[in-house]
Amino acid sequence: MDGRDVRAVPVDDKMTVPIKKVGVIGSGQMGNGIAHVTALAGFDVVLNDISADRLKSAMATINGNLSRQVVKKIITEDARKQALGKIVPAETIEGLADCDLVIETAVEREETKRKIFHDVCAVLKPEAIVASDTSSISITRLAASTDRPERFIGIHFMNPVPLMELVELIRGIATDDETFDTAKEFVTRLGKQIAVSEDFPAFIVNRILLPMINEAIYTLYEGVGNVEAIDAAMKLGAHHPMGPLELADFIGLDTCLSIMQVLHEGLADSKYRPCPLLVKYVEAGWLGRKTQRGFYDYRGDKPVPTR
Numbered sequence: 001m002d003g004r005d006v007r008a009v010p011v012d013d014k015m016t017v018p019i020k021k022v023g024v025i026g027s028g029q030m031g032n033g034i035a036h037v038t039a040l041a042g043f044d045v046v047l048n049d050i051s052a053d054r055l056k057s058a059m060a061t062i063n064g065n066l067s068r069q070v071v072k073k074i075i076t077e078d079a080r081k082q083a084l085g086k087i088v089p090a091e092t093i094e095g096l097a098d099c100d101l102v103i104e105t106a107v108e109r110e111e112t113k114r115k116i117f118h119d120v121c122a123v124l125k126p127e128a129i130v131a132s133d134t135s136s137i138s139i140t141r142l143a144a145s146t147d148r149p150e151r152f153i154g155i156h157f158m159n160p161v162p163l164m165e166l167v168e169l170i171r172g173i174a175t176d177d178e179t180f181d182t183a184k185e186f187v188t189r190l191g192k193q194i195a196v197s198e199d200f201p202a203f204i205v206n207r208i209l210l211p212m213i214n215e216a217i218y219t220l221y222e223g224v225g226n227v228e229a230i231d232a233a234m235k236l237g238a239h240h241p242m243g244p245l246e247l248a249d250f251i252g253l254d255t256c257l258s259i260m261q262v263l264h265e266g267l268a269d270s271k272y273r274p275c276p277l278l279v280k281y282v283e284a285g286w287l288g289r290k291t292q293r294g295f296y297d298y299r300g301d302k303p304v305p306t307r
């Protein structure tokens, strides 16, 4: 396949609400992926994080991932350079002031997200659209904490963003048609497919995926199988590309726990109770790949099960 060029699609016309500049708040594994695909689709990107170190390593990660796409001939070297040139790091929220769309993808904690929306709405123009990449938190409730519930929407990307085809779109109760249509057009320009989900805890993908991962952790906790057996069982016995414990480490165990808590509280059903072993790993700060330890230890040449 020939490499794709970054400016193949004009970005500022034919959209219901014209989007030229996109702000991304949080430069962790999701933030850097969203900045990557957004810049590659030709949009200007401002990438924000409270941590200057995270911001620096996000820029290095994006460069590394774009370079890998060049080697695989998915994009051209010119597209890599142009995409990288479109991403501006910003250490303060004021750097997002002239964005047409802002996508929040900071930690999965409702107070943190509310504070971010409060601060960013104060600097944005009134017509700018605000979106959250939350994995599980109510879009209606997050929207209600802003000055623009009708211009607020859930745009839920999958990890790793440059590779995964799907994006879930979630309307809050007040989200207007213009915002929904613009989000649809934006996601389509990124080359992703859309699944529309109603605004219920954890939406579609995580409503199904996370209870499966939590059950795998119970299977480990109750001694039914060890880490290797559980992952091998689901890879070879159910043709899952990754085992559930490997996948939990990839998602981040803090994020997995937050999603289970949202399901448990939001649906008030004991079948969603988070496994105590998941809680213990999070309390230990063993959050998976991002901290080098979770159900596997990633500090050596190859991952070694921690139980």
Ligand SMILES: NC(=O)c1ccc[n+]([C@@H]2O[C@H](COP(=O)([O-])OP(=O)(O)OC[C@H]3O[C@@H](n4cnc5c(N)ncnc54)[C@H](O)[C@@H]3O)[C@@H](O)[C@H]2O)c1
Pocket (backbone or CB within 6 Å): 025, 026, 027, 028, 029, 030, 031, 048, 049, 050, 051, 054, 105, 106, 107, 108, 109, 112, 116, 133, 134, 135, 136, 156, 157, 158, 159, 250, 251, 252, 255, 290
């Ligand atoms: N990990 C996944 O598989 C996945 C998939 C889809 C959606 N999400 C959602 O994306 C969001 C981020 O997840 P992640 O896996 O990238 O987490 P992460 O821990 O890799 O990154 C979170 C980033 O947010 C930054 N941050 C924290 N508070 C901030 C603030 N006030 N302002 C700006 N930046 C701030 C942190 O410094 C960190 O860099 C969560 O809401 C999560 O539920 C995660």
